[in-house]
Amino acid sequence: MKISMLSPSSEKIALFRNLFSGRSDVYPRRYETRDGRSGYNPVCANEWMRGSCGKPKTKCQVCPSRQLAQVTDGVISWHLSGYDDNGKPCVIGVYPMLLNETCTFLAVDFDRKDWRHDVTAFVESCRFRHVPVAVERSRSGNGAHAWFFFTEPVPALMARRLGFFLLTETTERRPELGFSSYDRLFPSQDTLPKGGFGNLIALPLQGEPRKNGNSIFVDDDFEPYADQWEFLSNLERIPPDFLSMLVEEGRRGNRITGVRLVNMDEDAQSPWLLPTSRVSKILPLHGPLPESLDVVLAG
Numbered sequence: 095m096k097i098s099m100l101s102p103s104s105e106k107i108a109l110f111r112n113l114f115s116g117r118s119d120v121y122p123r124r125y126e127t128r129d130g131r132s133g134y135n136p137v138c139a140n141e142w143m144r145g146s147c148g149k150p151k152t153k154c155q156v157c158p159s160r161q162l163a164q165v166t167d168g169v170i171s172w173h174l175s176g177y178d179d180n181g182k183p184c185v186i187g188v189y190p191m192l193l194n195e196t197c198t199f200l201a202v203d204f205d206r207k208d209w210r211h212d213v214t215a216f217v218e219s220c221r222f223r224h225v226p227v228a229v230e231r232s233r234s235g236n237g238a239h240a241w242f243f244f245t246e247p248v249p250a251l252m253a254r255r256l257g258f259f260l261l262t263e264t265t266e267r268r269p270e271l272g273f274s275s276y277d278r279l280f281p282s283q284d285t286l287p288k289g290g291f292g293n294l295i296a297l298p299l300q301g302e303p304r305k306n307g308n309s310i311f312v313d314d315d316f317e318p319y320a321d322q323w324e325f326l327s328n329l330e331r332i333p334p335d336f337l338s339m340l341v342e343e344g345r346r347g348n349r350i351t352g353v354r355l356v357n358m359d360e361d362a363q364s365p366w367l368l369p370t371s372r373v374s375k376i377l378p379l380h381g382p383l384p385e386s387l388d389v390v391l392a393g
């Protein structure tokens with residue numbers, strides 16, 4: 095079924111939920127404090143309720159009254175309009191990784207001043223490999239997300255390998271760019287962190303930023319598509335066999351590079367201070383050691 099801006103709201107919401115499908119049993123909502131801080135928190139049905147909520151003394155992760163709110167059509171409608179039923183601003187995100195450590199989409203985050211050049215080169219690599227990609231200008235307007243959608247849930251590990259393969263291809267094809275605007279992949283882990291949900295990504299088409307031409311999908315000239323819903327309705331999705339073929343090709347050519355994130359507690363404030371045993375597993379080395387090593391110091 096083809097959807098357009100003239101389609102009923104119910105059809106638009108159904109398409110949106112189908113494309114940007116992640117955890118449905120929990121969702122994060124953006125908050126802003128009076129002193130200018132902002133972030134996202136998982137929504138709890140009992141938050142700040144007298145007699146139930148233990149904040150701020152009790153952390154949400156260990157609160158016995160924590161009742162995570164589920165994603166509903168109403169929640170998506172709030173996000174798309176920009177406001178909830180109480181008139182409060184509403185921006186929600188999604189946790190891409192499902193409980194079985196699969197995902198239905200992959201997103202590549204680009205930020206900083208050179209993002210347009212880097213995204214253009216990245217899209218060229220995608221088209222060279224015949225990988226369908228959709229580019230969304232971020233909420234701030236100073237970055238972009240490149241989205242890939244799968245015909246069915248695939249292992250997060252495989253999805254991320256596809257992202258690293260395309261990033262490696264781009265840096266090799268256009269080494270002059272430096273690719274400094276690349277930030278991360280979503281999902282940001284191969285497996286679920288212990289006791290956590292994994293990293294979240296803000297959903298597109300949020301009401302308020304959309305008025306300024308942000309949080310929307312754009313063409314090769316970074317101009318918004320006239321009908322966002324028609325564009326999303328016509329998006330191609332990647333089947334698992336094509337994904338496997340690309341990842342295998344990248345593996346054979348040693349063209350899947352990237353730093354694997356450590357699965358540690360999400361509330362760890364200073365992971366660099368953790369003991370080595372918490373950060374990585376030390377494996378024995380076999381065979382002769384090299385005479386020298388090339389080491390790169392990075393962030």
